[in-house]
Amino acid sequence: MSKRLALNLYGPELSRLQSELVKLQEWVRSEGARVVVVFEGRDAAGKGSAIKRVTEYLNPRVVRIAALPAPTERERTQFYFQRYLAQLPAAGEIVLFDRSWYNRAGVERVMGFCTSDEYRRFLHQCPIVERLLVEDGLLLRKYWFSVSDAEQQKRFKARLHDPMRRWKLSPIDLESVNRWEDYSRAKDEMFVHTDIPEAPWHVVDSDDKRAARINMIAHLLSSIPYRDVRRPPVHLPPRPAPQGYVRPPLTSQTFVPDHAASLRATPQRRTS
Template identity: 70%
Template sequence: MSKSVYESELRTLQSRLVDMQAWVQASGARVVVIFEGRDAAGKGSTIKRVSEYLNPRVARIVALPAPTERERTQWYFQRYVPHMPAAGEIVLMDRSWYNRAGVEHVMGYCTNTEYHRFLHQAPIFERMLVEDGVILLKYWFSVSPEEQENRFRSRAEDPMRRWKLSANDVLSITKWEDYSRAKDTMFVHTDIPEAPWFEVPSIDKRRSRINMIHHLLSRIPYELVERAPIVIPPRPPSGGYERPPRNLENYVPDYAATLMD
């Protein structure tokens, strides 16, 4: 997809996301969007485009760290429940409870008993959310092994993006087929009518972002909400206020001026 077409369509879709957000607030809807998939498949960059013009008090990004020792002793889904939306909120999950079906299972961070319990309980948990009125959307971002390796190398060489590359990410190259099997098994157990999986091919990041956002908007039954016009009042005349001398305040040095010499 060309850059000009991509940027034009992205702008249009992002304006529709703002309309959707207004409907969520007005209707009291609760929305959860799960972003899962291969490492370096473009989940984070897509979340960035989805949330770019949304109100962070309405649309929250949830990206949980590794569980604490206490959390490891809890019911697995317990640490995710506090992050579920209240009325008028959208939650964008940068990875989710599906960590157990993917990285935890493949890397041996959970037992086989815990893994199989998850596959049994996940559909039950999600049906509970949907039955309670939550709009739950699940997206799986896929990428080819060659493109994944190219993106890993690009991150490793870029000091601004090196933080995105973890030890587990690198190991995923050596466990490609293990992750593929885990994903296939996960889909068999958790691709349910109430909360189906939607795959997003993401070798072309621009196309994948456009496709995902367009699909997201098509799955949420939002309507245009008439918003009252904002009237900016005239500034009243001065009431005699005098600002203190500037030399009594601390200012940030004008570093920008040194760049224009």
């Protein structure tokens, strides 16, 4: 297994790539492009952290994350793709799917949440739907985050003992340990049917999360012919002279308690 990407290499390159993502965002906005990025992969493969790095400096009015919950009873009776299609971008927008319509080919297939007929229908319809999206001008990119069983187990254990991340462990996540090979077979069959020229899958080796984020973002940027959009220069206007406004007494407003003051008043423990 390769050594984890060093922080002194990761940090500067991530910053450079994030600055390019800002340029991509401005190009999408100015050109009226529509971009969809699908993040899929096993539980604990690093999809969420990659999405966070992509969106860290971007405008939430331009770039939106779609992370849909389980379908309602009404949604279960709809055309399967319907609730996902409602999340697609308009002109000048980017949508990142934190899991997507591919739930049907993964967790729903393995856990028995869909019938065999529904599953087969999905494998038939999905390439058709994606070809229609691409034909309509939508820029669709699909990433599969691949993690080894040993690394997944390590991350699950870390979450189990971390109260800040324990919420990430669901019963379905834990069951995925027992069904590792079932998920592998489901992923392989999904690729056979949906790795199409118009919308190919791109596999991200994510045993090293830092390298995975760098590789995924670099590939996304290289796959879209964006350019640096020159924005009109912005000049801060001079502050106008006072016009007689008098602020109400501070005692007339309810301020949040000064928790920071209590920290300043507490003696700080010296660290060696």
